[in-house]
Amino acid sequence: IEEAKNIKSKPGPHKCVYGVMVEQKDLVCKPGSTEPFNLKHYRENPSEYKSIFHSNVAPACNVLINGIYWDERYPRVLSKQDMTELYKDGHKNLFAVGDISCDVNGSVEFLEKTTTIDNPFFSWNPMTNKSTDEITSEGVAVMGVDILPTELSVESSKHFGDALLPLLKKMIVNRHHNDSNYQHLPAE
Numbered sequence: 001i002e003e004a005k006n007i008k009s010k011p012g013p014h015k016c017v018y019g020v021m022v023e024q025k026d027l028v029c030k031p032g033s034t035e036p037f038n039l040k041h042y043r044e045n046p047s048e049y050k051s052i053f054h055s056n057v058a059p060a061c062n063v064l065i066n067g068i069y070w071d072e073r074y075p076r077v078l079s080k081q082d083m084t085e086l087y088k089d090g091h092k093n094l095f096a097v098g099d100i101s102c103d104v105n106g107s108v109e110f111l112e113k114t115t116t117i118d119n120p121f122f123s124w125n126p127m128t129n130k131s132t133d134e135i136t137s138e139g140v141a142v143m144g145v146d147i148l149p150t151e152l153s154v155e156s157s158k159h160f161g162d163a164l165l166p167l168l169k170k171m172i173v174n175r176h177h178n179d180s181n182y183q184h185l186p187a188e
Contacts, residue, residue, distance in 0.1 A: 004060040008093075020057075027053050027068075028075055051075040054082035059091045067100035070107035077107040080129060083140070087126040096121075098143040114146040 004020045025037035028049040042049055058064070058078065066077060076082075078097075086094065099111045110124040112131055124131045125139035135141050 004057075008060040020061075022053075022057055026057055027051060027077060046074040049075055051077060051079070051082065053077050054079075054086055058082070058086055058094050061094050063096045063098070064094060064108075065098045065100060066108050068107055070101065070103050074107070076109050079109045080126070083110060083126040084129070094140060096141040096143070102144045102146040104144065108142075110140070111142055111144045114144050115142075117145060117147070120145050 004018060007018060024039055024042060028042060029037070029052050030042075030049050064078070068077060070077070083094075086092070097108055097111070099106075099108045101107065102111070102114060104111055104113060110126075110131075112124065113122070115122060119133065120143045121135055121141045122131050122133050123136045123139040124142050125136070127138075131139075131142075
């Protein structure tokens, strides 16, 4: 996280994409505690913790891909209030959020609805707390396609099928010529 903050503080434009994998200790803290972060304690006592993502990570991010497990016992990664405060403080650099876990009103509270493959994004405006199906510069583009994991297998299946189809035709022809060892198939 510190490296991302350092990069963000340098004058741009930055012409590279930097990825940061955030750990639990970067997302939450136990208020008033001076003890180092204890993951076991956090998982057993999540109500004792608060989110620090909005102050610790979000100011250095342009895009957030969220795939964290979340339920009501845990603090949100990014609440509507957190995002509104960021905008009021001039931190408007987080312009897109992809919530792979797709928990509506969950860890990313402003994922207010699921989206589809045909219309994968909507915009949410932190200053008005309103969303629109149009992507606008006045807010955050939010993606929450609940069938996204299955869509990846569709793409890979199509690619595999496209590669297999030419070979399949040759296999049928070879089989017709009693070439059961497929010795006449191309090397690919």
